[in-house]
Amino acid sequence: MPKMKSHTGMGKRVKVTGSGxxxxxxxxxxxxxxxxxxxxxxxxxxxxxxxxxxxxxIKKLLGR
Structure with missing residues (x-):
């Protein structure tokens, strides 16, 4: 099974805080x-x- 790729465009638009x-x-x-x-x-x-x-x-797109 290949690795899941995170959505790079979404990664540039949002930030995940320490508390999630x-x-x-x-x-x-x-x-x-x-x-x-x-x-x-x-x-x-x-x-x-x-x-x-x-x-x-968003979390699904980021692979979290």
Missing amino acids: KIVGEQAGKRHLLEGKTSRRTRRLTGTVEMSAVDTKR
């Missing part, structure tokens, strides 16, 4: 920024913990 949580960039700060308020774009900076639904899928 998956964190990544918040969505919605890539384009159409002129229409969004400064307050909203500031709130979208930084990393957030992924939802429980996404976490299961």
